[in-house]
Every structure is written in structure tokens, then in C-alpha cells.
Amino acid sequence: MTISPAITSPERRPPRLVGLLPWLFAVAVVGYAMVVGGYAATVVSFALIYAVFVTGLNLFMGFAAQVSFGQNAFAAIGGYGSAVLTATYGWSPLPAMVLGIAAALLAAAIVGFPALRLKGHYLAMGTLAIGLITYEITVEWQSVTQGYLGISGIPPFGIGPYEVTSDRGQLIMLALVVAACAFAAARIRRSRFGRALSAVAGSEEAATALGIDVSRYKLMAFLLSAGFAALAGSLFVHVVGYVSPEVFGLHMVIVTFTMLYVGGIGTVAGPLVGALIVSLLPETFRAFKDYQDLAYGAALILLLIYAPRGLASLFSPRGRS
Amino acid sequence: MSLAVAAHTNASAASPILAATGLSARYGHIHALHGVDIRIGEGELVAVLGPNGAGKSTLLRAIMGLSANSGEVRFRGDVLPRSDAVAVASRGIVLVPEGRGLFAPMSVSDNLELGAYRLRDKAEFARRRDRVLTLFPRLKERLGQAAGSMSGGEQQMLALGRALMAGPKLLLLDEPSLGLAPRVTGEILETLGLLNREGLAIVLVEQKAPLALELAARVYLLSLGRIVAELDPRDITSHDDLARHYFA
Amino acid sequence: MKQNLIAAVLAASIAAAGAPGASAQELYKIGVSAGLTGYAATVDRAWRDGVELAAAAVNAKGGVMGRKIQVIVEDNRSEPQEAVTVYRKMLSSDKVDVFVSGCVSAGNFAAAGLLLRAKVPMMLCSILPQQAEHLPWAFTTLPPAGFEVDKRLEYLKEKTQVRKIAVLHDPTPYANLQKGVAERNAAKYGLEVVSVDQYKQDDADLSVQISKARSAGAGAILKIGLGGTTLTAAKNIKQLGADMLLLTSLEDLAVFGPVSEVLGDKFFFVASPSQVYEALPEGALKAGIKAFLDPWREKFKDRDPNWASRGWDGVMLTVAAIEKAKSFEGEKVRAAYEELKGFQGTTGVYNFRPDLHQGITENPFVLATIAAGKVKVVQ
Numbered sequence: 001m002t003i004s005p006a007i008t009s010p011e012r013r014p015p016r017l018v019g020l021l022p023w024l025f026a027v028a029v030v031g032y033a034m035v036v037g038g039y040a041a042t043v044v045s046f047a048l049i050y051a052v053f054v055t056g057l058n059l060f061m062g063f064a065a066q067v068s069f070g071q072n073a074f075a076a077i078g079g080y081g082s083a084v085l086t087a088t089y090g091w092s093p094l095p096a097m098v099l100g101i102a103a104a105l106l107a108a109a110i111v112g113f114p115a116l117r118l119k120g121h122y123l124a125m126g127t128l129a130i131g132l133i134t135y136e137i138t139v140e141w142q143s144v145t146q147g148y149l150g151i152s153g154i155p156p157f158g159i160g161p162y163e164v165t166s167d168r169g170q171l172i173m174l175a176l177v178v179a180a181c182a183f184a185a186a187r188i189r190r191s192r193f194g195r196a197l198s199a200v201a202g203s204e205e206a207a208t209a210l211g212i213d214v215s216r217y218k219l220m221a222f223l224l225s226a227g228f229a230a231l232a233g234s235l236f237v238h239v240v241g242y243v244s245p246e247v248f249g250l251h252m253v254i255v256t257f258t259m260l261y262v263g264g265i266g267t268v269a270g271p272l273v274g275a276l277i278v279s280l281l282p283e284t285f286r287a288f289k290d291y292q293d294l295a296y297g298a299a300l301i302l303l304l305i306y307a308p309r310g311l312a313s314l315f316s317p318r319g320r321s
Numbered sequence: 322m323s324l325a326v327a328a329h330t331n332a333s334a335a336s337p338i339l340a341a342t343g344l345s346a347r348y349g350h351i352h353a354l355h356g357v358d359i360r361i362g363e364g365e366l367v368a369v370l371g372p373n374g375a376g377k378s379t380l381l382r383a384i385m386g387l388s389a390n391s392g393e394v395r396f397r398g399d400v401l402p403r404s405d406a407v408a409v410a411s412r413g414i415v416l417v418p419e420g421r422g423l424f425a426p427m428s429v430s431d432n433l434e435l436g437a438y439r440l441r442d443k444a445e446f447a448r449r450r451d452r453v454l455t456l457f458p459r460l461k462e463r464l465g466q467a468a469g470s471m472s473g474g475e476q477q478m479l480a481l482g483r484a485l486m487a488g489p490k491l492l493l494l495d496e497p498s499l500g501l502a503p504r505v506t507g508e509i510l511e512t513l514g515l516l517n518r519e520g521l522a523i524v525l526v527e528q529k530a531p532l533a534l535e536l537a538a539r540v541y542l543l544s545l546g547r548i549v550a551e552l553d554p555r556d557i558t559s560h561d562d563l564a565r566h567y568f569a
Numbered sequence: 570m571k572q573n574l575i576a577a578v579l580a581a582s583i584a585a586a587g588a589p590g591a592s593a594q595e596l597y598k599i600g601v602s603a604g605l606t607g608y609a610a611t612v613d614r615a616w617r618d619g620v621e622l623a624a625a626a627v628n629a630k631g632g633v634m635g636r637k638i639q640v641i642v643e644d645n646r647s648e649p650q651e652a653v654t655v656y657r658k659m660l661s662s663d664k665v666d667v668f669v670s671g672c673v674s675a676g677n678f679a680a681a682g683l684l685l686r687a688k689v690p691m692m693l694c695s696i697l698p699q700q701a702e703h704l705p706w707a708f709t710t711l712p713p714a715g716f717e718v719d720k721r722l723e724y725l726k727e728k729t730q731v732r733k734i735a736v737l738h739d740p741t742p743y744a745n746l747q748k749g750v751a752e753r754n755a756a757k758y759g760l761e762v763v764s765v766d767q768y769k770q771d772d773a774d775l776s777v778q779i780s781k782a783r784s785a786g787a788g789a790i791l792k793i794g795l796g797g798t799t800l801t802a803a804k805n806i807k808q809l810g811a812d813m814l815l816l817t818s819l820e821d822l823a824v825f826g827p828v829s830e831v832l833g834d835k836f837f838f839v840a841s842p843s844q845v846y847e848a849l850p851e852g853a854l855k856a857g858i859k860a861f862l863d864p865w866r867e868k869f870k871d872r873d874p875n876w877a878s879r880g881w882d883g884v885m886l887t888v889a890a891i892e893k894a895k896s897f898e899g900e901k902v903r904a905a906y907e908e909l910k911g912f913q914g915t916t917g918v919y920n921f922r923p924d925l926h927q928g929i930t931e932n933p934f935v936l937a938t939i940a941a942g943k944v945k946v947v948q
Contacts, residue, residue, distance in 0.1 A: 038661025042654055139740050149742040150649070150675050152682075152700040192438075198427055199435050206422030209385055210487060211410035211439045236650075241682045244675040246648050286643070286658070293606075 021315045022269035029276050030175050034168055041167035047279035048174035049235045053252075054259045054271035055181045056228020062266035063194060064221040065201030066116075069253050070127030071229045073134035076248035077104040078230025079237045083151040084144055086238075093157050097234040104230030105223055112222040116215060131253060138245040150244030157238045170239055177235065178272060181228065186268045188224075197221055201266075262303050264310020273312045277303075338363045338491055338522045339384070339396055339414075346376075346383035346390035354379050355546045356392070361491065361524055366517040368533035368554075369526045371543035377526040378419045380543065381493045384524075385409050385416050396491070411439060413490035417497065421480040425469025429460055432468050432479055436486030445488075453482040456512055474505035481509065491522045498529055510536060597636040597897055599624065599884065600643070600665035602655050602680065604673040607647025608770070611821065612795075612876050613671035616694050617642050619880025620669050622864055633888045636897070641665055645676045652676025653683070660687050666897055669883040670694065672876070674742055681707060690903040692883040694876065696743055697926055704926060708906050710879040710886070710916065712929040714746035715754065717839045720934045721791055721816045722751070722758040724837065724948040731789045731814060735764040735782030737775065737802065739794030747793045747818070763787050770796050776805040782813070789814040799824060803831040819934070821873040822944070829939035837947065840937045843878040843915050848946045854933075857913040878915035886912060886919060886928070 033044035053075060060066050081100025085091040091099075115126045138145045145151065157164045157173060164173050188194045196217050199207035204214045237243040255278065263274020278300075285295040307314055339361040346354040354376050361367050371377050383390040386406045394401045402408050410416075424432055433453060437446050454461040457478040463471060468479055477497055484492060494513070498506040514536050517523055527533040534540065534554040542550040601620055603613035624638040632638060641663050643655035652673060659665045660683060667690055670677055674695035681703035684691055693709040725731050736751050738744040748765065755762045763785040766778040775798065782790055790813055792802055799817050806813055816837045817828075822844055829836050842854055846862055849855045861881045865874050889912055891897060894905035909928065912919040917933030936948035 039654070039658040042657040046650060046654065142740075142745070146699075147740055147742065147745065148675060149699065149745070150678055152678050152698060152703070195427075195431060195435055196438065198431070199424055199438070202424030202427065203422050205387060206418060206424070207435075208387065208406040209410060209416040209418060209422065210435060210483070211407050212435070213407045240650065240653055240679055242649065242675075242679040244649050244678070246675055247650055251646075251648060283654075283658075292644075 018315050022273045022312045026269075026272050026276060029280070030171060034171050037167050041171055043279055043283050044276070045167070045170055045174055045239055046236075047275045048171070048178045049232050049239065050256060050259060050279065051178045051272045051275035052181050052235065053229050053232035054256050054263070054275050055178075055185050056225040056232070057256055057260055058265060058267075058271045059185065059188065059197075059228070060221045060225035061260065062270070063189065063197040063201065064218060065266075066218060066221070067124040068127040068222070068225070069124055070111075070130035070132075070134075071225060071256070072248045072250075072252040073130045074104040074108055074226035074229035075233030075236070075252065076134050076138055076245075077107055077233070079233030079243050079248060080138060080145055080151075081230075082234040083154050083237045083243045087151050087154045088144075093155055093238050094159070097231070097238075100234050101227055101230040104226050104233075108223050108226035109219075112219050112226075116218045116222060131250070135245055135249055138248070145245070148244060148246075150242055151237075152242045154237050154241045154243065156241065157235075174235065174239070177231070181231075182268060182272055185271075189268055193217070193220070258300065260310075262300065262307075262310060264307075264312035264314075267310060267312040269315070270310050270312035274310065277311065336363060337361055337395075338365075339394065339524075341384060341394045342392060344380070344383055344390060344392035344394065346379050346388050346392075348376075348379040348382060348388045353546045354383060354390070357543075357546070357548055359541055359548065361522055362538075364517070364520045364522055365538050366513070366523045366525060366536055367539050367541065368537035369524060369541045369543055370528070370533060373528065375543045376546040377528075377543055378495050379546075381416055381418075381495050381524065381526060384493060385414065387416075410487070413488065414493065415484045415487045415489035415491070416493040417480045417484045417495060419495040419499070421476055423468045423476055423480055423483070426467055428465050429468055429471070429479055430464040432483050433460075433486050436483035437488070440486075440488065446486075449486050449488060453485050456485070456515075457482050473500050474502065474508070477501060477505070477509055481512070485516075489521065491524070492516070493524045493526075495526050496528060497525070498527065498532055506532060595636055596639045597633055597891070598639050598641060598663060598665040598667075599887065600641050600656070600659035600663065600668045601670055602643055602645045602652050602659070602668065602673070602676060603671035604647030604676070605642070605644035607645075607673075609647040609671065609673045612694070613647075613673065615873070615876040616671045616880040618869065619861075619865075619877030620884055622861070622868065622877065623881040623884035626860075626864060627884065627888055633891050634895070634897070638884070638888075645671075645673055647673050647676070649673075649675040649679040653679050656680035656683055660684075660689065665689065666899065667691070667887055667902060668693075669880065669887060677707070678703075688899040688903075690899055690906060692887055692906070694879060694883070696746070706903060708886075708921065708926045708928065710882045710914070710919075710929070711743075711927065712916065712933060713927055714743060715750040716929070716932040716934055717818055718747050718750045718791065718793075719754060720839055720932060720936050720948060721837070722754060722760055724816070724936045725760060725789055725814075726758040728948065729789070729814070732759065733761050733763045733786045734789045734791055735766070735785065735787035735813075736762055737766050737768060737778055737782070737790055737792045737794075739770050739796075739798070740767055741770075741794065744793045744818075751791055751793075768794075768798060770794065770798060772798060773801065774805065775802050776809060779805045779809060779811060779813075783809065783811045787813060789816060792817045794818060795820055797824075800828050800831070803828045803836065806835075807831055816936070819875065821875065823873060825939060834938065834940065837936050837938050839934050840944070840946075841875045841878070841916055842933055842935070843874040845935055845937055845944055845946055846874075848935075848944070853913050854917065858915045861915045874915075882914035882916055882919070885914065 033040040057071055060068055078100040081103050082096045085096035086093055111130050118126050139147050164170050196212050199212050200214050200217050208214050259274035259278045262278055264270030281299050282296045285292045288295045337360040342358050344354055344357045369377055382388045384394055386404050386409045390403055396412050440446055459475055460478055460482055497509055510532055525533055537554050540552045540554050541548050601617055603617045605614055621640050624640045628637050641659055645652035645655050669692045672694040677693055677695050678698045681698040684706050685703055690706050697707050697709050736748055738748045752762055764782045768775055803815055814835050815832055819839045819841055825838055843858050846858050861878055889909055890902050890905035894901040907921050907923045909921045917929045919928030920930045921928045935946045937944050937946050
């Protein structure tokens with residue numbers, strides 16, 4: 001915890017290698033889980049699924065500086081889409097996932113159009129409502145979702161006759177998906193679209209005055225974010241083989257927000273680093289038994305005090321002051 | 322209010338680049354406009370002066386379509402939509418807002434690039450960028466630096482540079498001298514004068530009258546959301562003159 | 570700092586991996602995935618205490634086939650994904666031999682596939698997984714959902730004039746199962762279900778549902794589900810001046826005092842044998858409960874024994890299965906569970922079969938009310 005404040009000052013550019021540290025950390029953790037397998041593999045697999053979700057959340061909240069408490073709704077749509085189509089209707093996972101994501105995008109477009117006219121607190125409350133309503137639907141629409149009973153027997157991912165069932169196979173698959181998502185986020189950040197999002201984040205009015213169609217870009221970021229969430233939801237149900245409403249409840253909102261802020265909002269590596277740290281921390285404190293939550297909470301507070309802009313920003317080439 | 326109708330038969334008034342009639346707007350509680358009429362000639366630099374809270378910023382925002390407003394604004398004869406700032410910006414009307422509206426965490430280079438967001442012609446982009454960096458050589462030294470980390474004067478240069486990247490036909494400037502040292506202000510106004518002489522129409526909103534008066538071809542006085550006078554700067558010789566108009 | 574974290578992770582996992590070893594030979598490990606926090610906390614903490622009490626009792630008598638029982642409890646926070654993590658942790662790091670897990674059914678379902686692959690059986694507090702391939706490895710101490718309902722219907726038929734009833738239930742799987750039974754079985758008892766309504770566990774007012782039941786002509790409400798809503802329902806019935814009986818599900822006895830104050834002799838509840846121990850006739854059941862209830866009361870005084878008693882049964886069934894199989898192996902213990910017949914537990918007699926993993930086959934419940942501050946069995 002001895003991080004010199006100079007690193008975060010905007011003038012100084014740390015050498016390239018330092019920027020690679022968050023990625024090396026991620027590779028080390030995934031590699032470790034791959035070697036050890038078992039419980040570590042489960043924890044890291046979940047962390048990687050969350051990383052996909054948080055990468056999407058970061059597009060909307062970090063790149064475009066909007067707030068959404070309701071992205072779990074789209075994870076639920078993607079997850080339940082996959083679960084119902086495969087377990088109930090016997091589809092294979094890939095088309096089920098694609099349709100689940102498409103359904104989530106459609107839902108995001110329908111709610112995003114009016115909701116994104118809201119600003120600040122109103123947008124936050126509106127999105128919170130979307131998450132809560134979706135949760136209620138997954139509980140109440142029992143003929144399709146089976147309510148709290150949940151849906152079991154969801155097949156694992158696979159191409160043709162090859163199914164990814166082993167821990168290591170799943171880790172490799174998830175690591176590849178996360179790498180693709182991080183690459184996409186990095187490309188988006190540097191693209192024309194990404195700069196427009198930064199402008200929206202900086203000042204909606206200034207962006208508008210420069211001829212940037214703010215509401216259109218907000219909607220696009222919202223849709224992209226929903227797509228990532230739906231992908232994560234679908235990955236989750238295929239990896240676990242089971243889904244029930246609690247999976248995509250308010251708990252998910254809290255955990256993913258923590259990951260986003262601990263990792264570093266607005267950075268490219270932040271979502272992955274945050275997802276890994278926030279997933280690993282409670283496990284490292286499991287031996288503390290009843291004090292596990294206390295230790296975890298204390299660790300989070302320390303992280304936010306010493307790295308208020310998130311862990312990844314400590315290593316970003318252009319420290320954002 | 323009789324002074325407002327003083328007959329200034331300015332040559333450019335015949336074919337204005339911008340003409341607003343009966344423009345009313347609301348921004349917060351006090352910064353409102355009540356039926357404002359103004360005309361800006363092609364290539365003209367017009368100053369809008371008035372005390373704090375007179376509605377100067379609201380006027381610029383209303384022209385851009387950034388705040389709820391009513392009335393008619395014509396740009397080279399065409400009626401502009403009243404609540405679509407993107408459409409207004411696409412006609413070539415560019416606002417440098419109060420407080421500059423820079424994207425503070427982004428680099429100088431990125432800020433400039435965002436100015437030309439609607440431009441897809443790479444050669445034209447390079448030409449505009451060269452021009453801005455020639456006008457403001459100090460930005461050239463700071464291309465990679467975060468906009469928010471520069472001095473006030475440099476930030477104002479960047480705001481102006483970013484606006485120029487959009488290739489404006491009419492530039493709306495909201496108090497560019499705010500918070501700047503006199504020397505820096507002088508530098509910026511000098512550049513504005515240069516741009517104006519090259520034919521760029523500019524609306525300059527200011528609280529510090531003397532600076533604006535040096536450059537402006539015409540001056541509107543705004544008070545409590547109404548135009549109270551339209552003057553020739555040469556007629557204003559002292560601060561007392563202005564005060565007289567405000568309280569007439 | 571990152572290095573420290575990695576080091577911490579490494580250290581933790583090495584410690585976890587290194588824990589078994591020399592002592593592993595003498596220990597039989599029971600894993601408990603329980604919702605110690607979250608919505609299942611009350612039930613699952615009691616379940617855990619019952620499991621630990623039973624393990625201590627077995628160990629005091631020298632353990633099972635020469636091995637001491639070690640209980641490993643992990644909190645699944647009442648969340649399915651946490652349950653998967655803790656099941657996985659107990660399987661791969663602690664290398665548990667069997668699970669005697671709590672009442673978070675979604676968590677047990679989510680982990681069922683893991684157990685199938687690891688060939689480790691589980692004895693549950695919750696309902697059984699729905700997936701056919703998971704069923705061979707899962708057993709439950711839970712009496713069939715119908716028993717709680719049947720006992721109430723039986724009482725209404727035999728001891729009251731009420732012939733029209735309303736069903737009020739929460740959206741949990743167990744409550745839904747019971748609702749289905751009520752709808753199917755009512756006619757068998759000469760009763761008619763005139764209204765079925767759902768509520769949520771955190772609803773603060775149920776007067777809409779109760780008014781509806783009353784206008785449909787219901788003389789009694791079967792309330793299915795746990796928690797503070799029972800008191801809410803009682804208050805609403807009184808406020809509306811409705812002349813209806815309220816018959817609620819099995820629940821912590823502590824909840825019922827205030828409800829009884831509101832509704833008096835119009836309030837009845839389903840109780841498990843351990844809750845009405847004093848009122849039971851002498852016999853095998855009473856003796857079975859006594860074995861558990863004596864140490865329980867010594868340690869926890871008058872805390873409700875219901876869920877803990879089934880946790881106790883879970884461990885005792887496992888011990889019986891090991892002794893029957895003469896083996897600690899998962900596959901053999903699993904097979905032995907299926908052969909346990911006439912096992913006298915605290916909740917009744919367990920009769921497992923290969924095609925029946927829900928061992929309680931005879932209705933152990935009673936219907937009770939509270940009269941003059943004392944629990945009184947009425948059926």
C-alpha cells in the first residue's frame with residue numbers, strides 16, 4: 001500500500017511496462033486457477049463472467065459517465081433466454097445465447113429510449129426500477145421461469161459434439177471471451193465513438209454544442225452495455241447449469257458496482273482487475289469465519305482510500321487526476 | 322426603451338447572417354429573455370454587454386437551441402429549429418460556452434479532434450488543425466496533456482481552437498476573458514480580431530465592456546432579459562455613458 | 570500491493586490444501602452449505618446448530634466406525650452462485666465426504682451437478698433437485714409438502730363446519746408445492762378452495778387478499794409461508810372483522826405468541842413433533858426426540874427446536890448409512906441411504922427407497938393452537 005502520489009499526477013507518464021501490470025496480474029490469477037483447478041477455478045470463472053458484465057457497465061458508466069442500477073435486468077434476460085431455450089426447448093447453447101442477447105438489446109432499446117431522456121438521479125432511479133421489475137418477472141412468470149424453483153439442466157457450452165465441461169476448458173473459454181471484451185473496450189475507447197462518449201461524459205452541453213448527438217450516443221452506449229450484460233448472464237447459466245431469480249438480483253448490482261469502482265471506472269483494465277479482486281478478497285478472508293465480511297469491508301475501504309480512482313488507474317499511461 | 326430603436330443603418334444589416342426576432346427563453350429562475358430582437362451581419366463582430374444575470378448566456382444558449390425557448394431565429398434566411406442544438410451546430414454556428422466546456426480529463430489533441438467531430442474529410446481536418454496550432458502555438462507544445470491541467474489562458478485558447486476546428490461560420494463566445502489575466506485576455510482578443518478581419522462573424526458576450534468595445538462593430542446592451550440599447554462603440558466614450566444607458 | 574494479494578491468495582490456498590493430511594485418516598467430514606446470512610438465516614442457523622449438536626453427540630460416543638466427525642460450515646449468503654462456490658470449496662479444498670446442507674433450495678439445486686461429478690451424496694433440509702440425473706445423489710429430511718396441508722384440511726373437515734377455504738401463499742418453491750396440494754386435495758376432505766392468492770414475504774398489508782377470500786365465502790384461510798406476514802394476516806383479519814379461521818404453516822414457535830394474542834382461538838398452526846414434545850404420548854417418537862432435545866435444551870434453552878431437529882436427523886441418518894454400508898465411500902453411503910428403513914428420527918420415521926429420496930412417509934405433523942399461553946394439540 002505504498003503508492004507514491006506522483007504516479008497519479010497527470011504530467012508523468014509511467015513506462016509502458018507499468019501499464020501492463022493489471023493485465024499481467026489477470027493472467028497470473030487465471031493461470032494460477034488453471035493450474036490449481038477445483039475451488040480456485042470456480043471462483044475465477046465467476047470473476048471472469050462478472051468481468052464481462054462490468055466491462056459493459058464501464059462503457060455506460062465509465063466511458064459515457066451515465067448511471068444505471070438496472071443492467072442486471074439485461075443479464076437476467078440473456079441468462080433466462082439461454083436457460084429456457086436450451087433446457088425447455090432443447091436448443092443448442094450458441095443460438096440460444098444469440099437470441100437471449102438480441103432479446104436483451106430489444107428490451108434495452110425499448111426502455112432506453114424514454115429512460116435516457118432522464119438525467120442524473122432520475123435516470124438512476126429509472127434504471128433501478130427496470131432491474132426490480134425484471135426480477136419480479138423472473139419470480140412471477142412461473143410457467144416459463146419456474147419462479148424461485150429455478151431452471152436446471154442447462155447444457156454447457158459447446159461447438160458441435162464438443163462440450164466445454166472441464167474446469168480448465170471453461171476457464172480457457174471464459175478467459176478468451178474476457179480478452180475479446182477487453183480488446184473491444186480498448187478499441188471503442190480509441191475510436192470516434194469512444195471520443196464522442198468521452199465528450200458526453202465531459203459535458204453533455206458542450207458535446208451538443210459541437211454537434212455531437214448526445215442522446216443517440218447515450219442510447220448506443222446503453223445498448224452495448226446491455227449486450228455485455230446479457231452475454232455475461234448467458235455465460236453464467238451455461239457454466240453453472242442452473243439459474244434462479246436470486247442470481248440476477250440486487251446483489252449483482254452491488255457486487256458489480258464495487259468491482260467497477262475498485263478496479264477503476266473509465267479505464268480499460270479496471271473491470272477485469274476489479275472483478276478479480278472483489279471475487280478473490282472474500283475468499284482469502286474465508287478462514288476468518290464470522291469476521292469474513294468485516295475483513296472484506298475493511299479491505300475495500302483501504303483500497304478506496306489508497307486507490308480512490310481504482311486499482312487500474314494507478315497503472316494507466318495517462319493518470320487521470 | 323426608446324433608445325433601443327436608434328437607427329443604425331449598418332451596411333451589413335441588410336443581409337444578416339443571423340436574425341433573431343421575439344426570442345424568449347428561460348434558464349433557471351432569473352436568467353430569462355423576454356422577446357429579444359438582434360441581427361448579426363455577415364462578417365460582423367457584435368458585442369452583447371450587460372451586468373451579471375442580464376441573460377447574456379441565456380441568449381447564446383437560446384440561439385443554439387440548448388434551452389427551452391420561443392421566437393424565431395433565422396440563419397442566412399433559413400429558420401433554425403428551436404430545440405435541436407445538433408442541427409444548429411451542423412449549420413456552422415459554434416458556441417464556446419461559459420466556463421469553456423472543455424473535456425478536462427482528455428488531452429488537448431483529443432479536445433481539438435472532438436471540435437471537428439462532424440468532419441470526415443481527413444485533409445480538411447489536417448488543414449484546420451495546422452491553422453489552430455499556428456494561431457495558438459502554445460497548444461502545440463501541450464498536445465498530449467490533459468486539458469484540465471493547463472492554465473486558464475491556455476484552456477481558453479483550446480476552447481477557441483476547438484471551436485475553430487468545427488469550421489464555424491458564426492462563432493458565439495460567452496465571456497472568454499472570465500478569470501484571465503489582462504495580458505492573456507489581450508492576446509485572445511487580438512486573435513479574435515484577426516479572425517473577424519478574415520471574415521468570421523462573431524457574437525461576443527462580455528461583462529468587461531472596454532475590451533469588447535475595442536473590437537466590436539456594434540454593441541447591444543442587455544438588461545433583465547431585454548435589449549435596452551443598440552449602440553455604435555465609437556459613441557461610448559466612458560463608463561458613465563454605458564451606465565446611463567443601463568439605467569435610462 | 571498486487572504481489573501481496575497474490576501472496577495472500579497463494580498462502581490461503583496452500584493453507585487450505587495443506588490442512589488435510591495426517592489427521593485425515595481419523596476424520597469423517599460433513600460439509601454444510603447454509604444461508605447463515607440472507608433470507609434463510611433463521612432457519613439455516615438452526616439447521617447448522619442441529620448438525621453440530623449431532624456431530625458432538627456422535628463424537629462423544631467415539632464417532633462413527635472409529636472416525637470422529639468434523640463439521641465444515643460455509644455461508645452461502647442464501648445466494649445460488651455463492652452456494653456453488655462454497656460447495657466447490659468444501660469439495661476441493663476440504664475434501665468433505667458428505668453434505669448435510671441447509672434450506673436454500675436454489676443453492677442446493679445449483680450445486681447438484683457438482684456433487685454428481687464428485688460422487689458425494691447430500692442430505693438436505695430443502696426440497697430435492699428437479700433434474701432427474703441429480704436425484705440419485707440427493708436425499709431430504711423434509712416431509713412431503715402435502716403433509717402440512719393435509720393436516721389442516723383434516724382438521725377443518727373433522728372438527729369444524731367450514732367447507733369453503735382460501736389459500737394464501739408466498740412465491741417460494743415449497744409454498745407453491747403446498748398450494749398445488751391444497752388445490753388437489755381439498756375435495757378429498759369435502760372442502761372447496763374458493764380463492765388462491767399470492768403475497769410477497771415483505772408485504773406489509775394483506776387486507777386485499779383477505780377481503781377477496783371473505784367475499785368469496787371462505788371460512789378459513791390456509792396461509793402457506795414463513796415470517797412476519799402471519800402476524801400481518803392476523804391483524805388484517807381482525808381489522809376487517811372477518812369471521813375466519815387462520816391456519817398457518819410450520820414455523821418458529823416464537824412467531825406465534827403475538828398472532829395468538831390477536832386472533833385467540835381462531836388461530837391454528839402446523840407443528841412438528843419436537844415443538845410439542847411435552848404433549849406427545851410416550852413411545853418411540855418421544856424417545857427419538859428426547860435424545861436430541863435434552864442436549865439441545867441444555868445448550869440453547871427454549872429456542873425453537875424444529876429445524877435443528879431435522880439437522881440432527883440428517884447427521885444421524887448419515888451415521889446409520891455409514892454403519893449399514895460399512896464404508897465411508899460416497900457411492901456406498903449413497904446406496905445405503907436408499908436402504909434406510911424404519912429409522913426413528915425426531916421428525917418421524919424415515920423410510921427411504923431407491924425411488925424415494927424423501928424419507929418421511931407418514932404425516933408426523935400435528936395441528937396446534939395456543940390457549941392460555943400454552944401450546945395445545947388439537948389434531
